[in-house]
Amino acid sequence: MSRIVNQFTSHTQFTNHKQYFIKLKLEDYMSTTEVLVKELVEKNGRTRNSLMPVLQGIVQQEHYLSEEAMLFVAKELDLAAADVYGTASFYTFLDTVPRGKNIIRVCKTITCHMKGKDEIVNVLSNALKIKVGETTHDKKFTLLTANCLGWCHKGPVMLINDEVYPDLTPQKALEIVEEYAKTTH
Amino acid sequence: MENNLKKVDIIFEVDEKVTPIDVLDKTLKRAADEIILDLIDSGLKGRGGAGFPTGLKWKFTRNEDSDVKYVICNADEGEPGTFKDREILDRVPEKIFTGIAICGYVVGAKEGYIYLRGEYNFLLKTLQRKLDIFNSQLKERNFDFTVYLKSGSGAYVCGEESALFESMEGKRGEPRNKPPYPTVAGYNSKPTVINNVETLVYTTMICHMGPEKFKALGTNDSRGSKVFSVSGDTPKPGIYELELGMPLHEFVNEFGDGDAKAIQVGGASGHCVPRKKFNDTIIGFEGIPTGGSMMIFNSSRSMYNVLHDYLEFFTEESCGQCTPCRVGCQQLLKGIEAVKRGERPPAYLEDLKKLTATMKIAAKCGLGQSVGNPFNSIVDNFREEIIY
Ligand SMILES: Cc1cc2nc3c(=O)[nH]c(=O)nc-3n(C[C@H](O)[C@H](O)[C@H](O)COP(=O)(O)O)c2cc1C
Ligand code: SF4
């Protein structure tokens, strides 16, 4: 949405309303998702080999792959929609169900298990009032578990989006998530 | 007991006088065949798990007749208990880039790729910045080679080389049948060298210091050193570069907490060694090989829980395309749960072991083939803990 609004305002600075409607660019008819897909395809190339970076780019902006987004990708890369969905559904990080703005992934594999990942999951689950796999009502957080994150010597560990938080205690995990809650709108 | 563990400093060593780019300059002046001979002579074997001789891999790819070839650095590091590649990527990325470029020169490739697991995306920005500098240095030298970064999206099986190619080609990360091997038909079905992060750094360092120094380390079957990721019940978890071919008891003396009852060597897909076998187990290709993961369990740990975690891991990470692995992993997990609950007799474990034997023969890739490693080594050595 914000993208369209921005375009609207930047155009109206120079034109009156009437002219604006004449000067409409193709982009103004498109949803933000379609614009995003076009940009990503432009940047990565119109080939099947670009599928992963394109899907990753969408997830980075929209936190998941909507049906709409996958259909646009299929059209842009000239693939069957089933191929796009088939690829997307294979990968843990390419979610096809809506996710929160911040995705928390607590490592649940053996070393982190031994070092207390259960307490981390519990304290976050209680604080956010959601179970693992769920998203908060305000869409700020999704709580997930993940397999080994590659920080076993500093477990328990979690990722929030791309950031990593090793050497966790329940207290520390809470503080980190509270910080995200404050800065996410 | 006297401790003979030999710590080594090759991978992370920073030499102000000879930078990785200096090593590249020196190496590009040499004939490709000479470099291959050095690598073969050094005895370097792949550090990603499978242990294939690196020099031979490069030679096979060099000998392929193709206009397009690729070099890929496998930075998918997903084996539970392994975190050394992340540390290498973070601390000495230029040594990796250099290894990729040398390989490109040797095999005749123009493009190199680093496939970085999605969990390490926080490294992307810095890596890309350093890579831009490196690529421009290649350009200044009129060396027609470029290294690109690709990221994964959270699938352990994409560390398997052919699944990694599929993923880079925009497909589901499902391993391919072999042959053909990557040296013949890898990424985009072109001849491809795929090496682990650590392997590529060793190639840079062997080009720097010569094969003799490398060969002097380790044993006949396991030349050189290796970066180990040490975790679990240890007072000093972390990353250590050690000479290969060490007896396991020396490792335990150094890193154990005095109460170690088992070491899982090689991650979830590796082998579990119980205390009574510490004395006669060698860490290396002649004994138990490892991609570097060493997880230490002390006597407070339930080996049932350990095995249960591993089986859950494989059940989730199996790509599902072949039945022995997809169904096998599920049945092994359900099976030990049933035995634990008393719904199945202890003898059922024998049936499950037969299932792992079937998986070893019938599964398509290393994931399904190696589930029997942890299963059998834990069930055989800690049978009571699985049953009661
Ligand atoms: C399920 C599975 C996962 C793997 N994961 C990795 C990995 O994360 N990193 C890696 O270097 N090799 C991994 N491998 C091994 C690769 O297939 C390949 O053998 C290796 O990258 C070759 O490099 P090397 O010769 O330098 O060891 C994996 C293999 C299997 C079967
Ligand atoms: S063995 Fe497992 S992971 Fe490998 S191809 Fe078969 S189902 Fe996929």
Ligand code: FES
């Ligand atoms: S087990 Fe949690 S990071 Fe490896």
